[in-house]
Each structure stands twice: as C-alpha cells, then as structure tokens.
Amino acid sequence: LLIASILSIMNRAGVPTPSPSIVGKADLDLALIGNCSYGALIDKLGTVKWCCLPRFDGDPVFCSLLRRTNDIGFYEISLEGFSHSKQHYVRNTGVLKTELYNKNGDGIEITDFAPRFMMFGRAYRPIMLIRIVRPLAGHPRIRVRIRPTFGYGWGSPEKTRGTNHIRYLLPNFAIRVTTNAPISYIVDEVLFEVTETTTFALMPDESLKESLHEIATSYLDKTVDYWHEYSRVLSIPFEWQEQVIRSCIALKMCSFEETGAMMASITSSIPVSPKAQGYDLRFCWLRDSSNIIHTLNKLGSTNNMEDFLKYISNIVGSSESKDGHLQPVYGIALETSLYEKEMHRLAGYRGLGPVRVGNKDYKLLQNDVYGHVIL
Known part of the structure; x- marks a missing residue:
C-alpha cells in the first residue's frame, strides 16, 4: 500500500482531473501531508478524505475514504461550476497545492500543509492543518464543508461558533477551525466569492496568539525551508532524484517522531485487491520498519535511525518481563496488546469491509x- 501511494504521489505533475461526475468511485490517488505527529490524505479535488487525531492511530476525524456515503467525514473546499483540477507538491517538500477551475475560467489555489520546522532547538510539529485558498482568475465562488466524525463514523460532533472560529466537541477532545472567512458562510455551507487570500487552520481548541495570516504565512515559509533542508542533505543517486526524494519525504511523514516508531501505513482496512481483506496498518512492524530505516539511513536520513533505536531500546527493555519475547508488531507508543475489532459503522473502501481497528x-x-533488532 505504501509503495502504491508513493508511486501515485510521484506521478503528480499537474495533469488535469475531470469533474466528480466523470471520476466515479473513490480511488487511492491521494496526496499525503503530515509532520510526523499526524497525517492526512487529500484527493485531487482538494478534499481531506482521511485524517486521524490526535495521533496516527487515533479515531479518524475525517474518514470518508472508508464510508459508503459521502455525507460526513470530510473537509471539502469546492468551486462552483467545477470542471477540472491540477495538483502538485512544492518541489522537494510536503506542501501540497491544488488548483480548481470551472468552465467560466474562474480558478482558485488551495495550499495544504502540516507545519513542521525547528524551534528552540527541537522539531516543532503541532497538531495543525493549515489550508490557504487564493483566487487565481475570474470571480471564483467556493463552498466550504467541514464535517468531522467520531467513533469511526458513528456520528457528528456538536459544534459551537465564535467570532472567527468554529469549535467541534469530540468525545475525547475538542478541535477548532479558525478562519478569516465569514463564519456564517462556513457554518451554513453557502457559496461565497473569494476576493482575497482566505485561510483556515484546524487545530486543538486553543486560541492563536498572533493573527491567522501572519501565522499561516510564517509557518508555510518555515515548513518549506525545513523540507528543503531535509532534501538537501540526502545522499541520492544522480538518476531518479525527484522520485527518490519524494519517496523519502513520504516515508518520513509515516514516522511517529515522538517515539521513533515507523508505521506500515497511516490508513486502516484498505485491501490490496477486491478479494483480499484489509487490516489496520497504523502500527510498527519491527521487520519492515528495520528495512525502511536502513534504507533511509543509507540515503542520509540518519535522524530516523536514531529515533528508531530509542524505540527499539524501549521495546527490548519492556520485553525482559516477558522472558525476552519480542512481538512482530507494536503500537506506535509501545502498546503491546493490539486487540482487533470490527467497526461496522464504516462500510470500508469501496464497500470492501469490514473496517478493523487493532x-x-x-x-x-x-x-x-x-535478527532485525540486532542488525
């Protein structure tokens, strides 16, 4: 699944995508953004289809990727009269840009990123998804629909509104979306014209200490600089440089830096074929992770190796109470009991359920x- 996702990401070169009526069923042509604290998958129309908070293995706040109906579980910014789109990453970064156009020539650009940069001598990677909408041509009118869920698609959270934000009250924590767009337009999901840069910041229920525009602009510049520095120090071959760099960035975003764990995938229950079953892969398989870490280390991404060794050291230390027994897979925060259960509220990708947790x-x-732990 990870290889397929990387190949899909590598093929993004601004090729126009037709309207939803032509596209048909959902597919896995999704772009990954993240900052090693959380990750999100965005389709070519600029809709967030999958995102778990507050960690990779958390309850999916956006889960329409696994829903049969497209009524809840997504974060959509749509253009009136949409006809086609283009999508690409800012070169050698994890910053995604999606351009939407309609038949009248109106267009917008959506910039999506998870902030990540160095602050006070350490990596700053907040639980924050920033979306910047900029008019490109004409008089574009957009509709913003933010419909989070909880309980793996069980229901929609209660929401309250403030002067410049909407608060969504999830069972275990609250999130808010702060924006400079009129709040009534967002709450009522009505069309409105974009005449200037409009910014949205999804984050835990905390107030911003600076203006939204200043934070978004500053975080974007610093995040681009971080990924450029990360890419610059990689020891890559002369051939296939763009593809290798993109793969390294994708793998980096699949690591949980807090503990050093490397996940097999940020998704759950995506089958490898129509007749195969899907499983929850948001965990760390020691054998597979060791191979990935060794590959990244050879390419010069040494921090992943250092973090993973700390993760392994904690696992080995905990195994002493179990006569030295090592499991093949652990949770990203050293969890040992990954009890598997089915979540019947979600139909699964293209209805190919069941959806599993654990x-x-x-x-x-x-x-x-x-052997892999020793080597």
Whole structure:
C-alpha cells in the first residue's frame, strides 16, 4: 500500500482531473501531508478524505475514504461550476497545492500543509492543518464543508461558533477551525466569492496568539525551508532524484517522531485487491520498519535511525518481563496488546469491509524479529 501511494504521489505533475461526475468511485490517488505527529490524505479535488487525531492511530476525524456515503467525514473546499483540477507538491517538500477551475475560467489555489520546522532547538510539529485558498482568475465562488466524525463514523460532533472560529466537541477532545472567512458562510455551507487570500487552520481548541495570516504565512515559509533542508542533505543517486526524494519525504511523514516508531501505513482496512481483506496498518512492524530505516539511513536520513533505536531500546527493555519475547508488531507508543475489532459503522473502501481497528498479528511468533533488532 505504501509503495502504491508513493508511486501515485510521484506521478503528480499537474495533469488535469475531470469533474466528480466523470471520476466515479473513490480511488487511492491521494496526496499525503503530515509532520510526523499526524497525517492526512487529500484527493485531487482538494478534499481531506482521511485524517486521524490526535495521533496516527487515533479515531479518524475525517474518514470518508472508508464510508459508503459521502455525507460526513470530510473537509471539502469546492468551486462552483467545477470542471477540472491540477495538483502538485512544492518541489522537494510536503506542501501540497491544488488548483480548481470551472468552465467560466474562474480558478482558485488551495495550499495544504502540516507545519513542521525547528524551534528552540527541537522539531516543532503541532497538531495543525493549515489550508490557504487564493483566487487565481475570474470571480471564483467556493463552498466550504467541514464535517468531522467520531467513533469511526458513528456520528457528528456538536459544534459551537465564535467570532472567527468554529469549535467541534469530540468525545475525547475538542478541535477548532479558525478562519478569516465569514463564519456564517462556513457554518451554513453557502457559496461565497473569494476576493482575497482566505485561510483556515484546524487545530486543538486553543486560541492563536498572533493573527491567522501572519501565522499561516510564517509557518508555510518555515515548513518549506525545513523540507528543503531535509532534501538537501540526502545522499541520492544522480538518476531518479525527484522520485527518490519524494519517496523519502513520504516515508518520513509515516514516522511517529515522538517515539521513533515507523508505521506500515497511516490508513486502516484498505485491501490490496477486491478479494483480499484489509487490516489496520497504523502500527510498527519491527521487520519492515528495520528495512525502511536502513534504507533511509543509507540515503542520509540518519535522524530516523536514531529515533528508531530509542524505540527499539524501549521495546527490548519492556520485553525482559516477558522472558525476552519480542512481538512482530507494536503500537506506535509501545502498546503491546493490539486487540482487533470490527467497526461496522464504516462500510470500508469501496464497500470492501469490514473496517478493523487493532491487529491480531501481535500474537504471532516470528523469530526473524530478533535478527532485525540486532542488525
């Protein structure tokens, strides 16, 4: 799944995408953004289809990727009279740009990113999704629909409104979307004309200490600089440089930097074929992660190796109470019991359920795990 996602990401070169009526069923041609604290998947129309908060293995706030109906579980910015789109990453970064156009020639650009940069000598990676909408041509009118869920699609949270924000009261925590757009337009999901740059910041329920525009602009510049610096120090071959860099960035965004864990995927229950079952892959398989870490280390991304060794050290230390037994897979915060259960509120990708949470592979005995830990 990760390889397929990377190949899909590498193929983004601004090729126009037709309207939703032509596209048909949902697919996995999704762009990944993230900052090693959380990740989100965005389709070519600029809609957030999957995002778990406050961690990669958390309850999906946006889960329309696995829903049969497209009524809740997404974050959409749509253009009136939409006809086609273009999408690409800012070169050698994790910053995504989506351009939407209609038949009248009106157009907008959506910039999506998860802030990540160095602050006070350490990586600053807040739980924040920033979306910047800029008019490109004509008099574009957009509709913003923000419909988070909880309980793996069980329901929609209560929401309250402030002067410049909307608060969504999830069971375990609250999130807010702060914007300089008229709040009534967002709450009522009505069309409105974009005449200037409009910014949206989805984050935990905390007040911003600076103006939204200043924060978004500053965080964008610093995030671009971070990814450029990350890419600059990679030891990559002369051939296929763009593809290798893009793959390294995608793999970097699949790491949970807080503990050093490397996930197999940020999604759950995506089957590899129509007849295969899907599983929750938001965990760290020691064998697979070791191979990925060694590859990144050879390419010069050494921080991942250092963080992963700390993660392994904690696992080995915890295993002493279990006669040194190592599981093949652990949670991203060292969880050992990954009880698997089915979430029937979600139909699964293209209806190919069931959707699973947890993974029973933690019960397996795989002796090659010890060799990978040692090497």
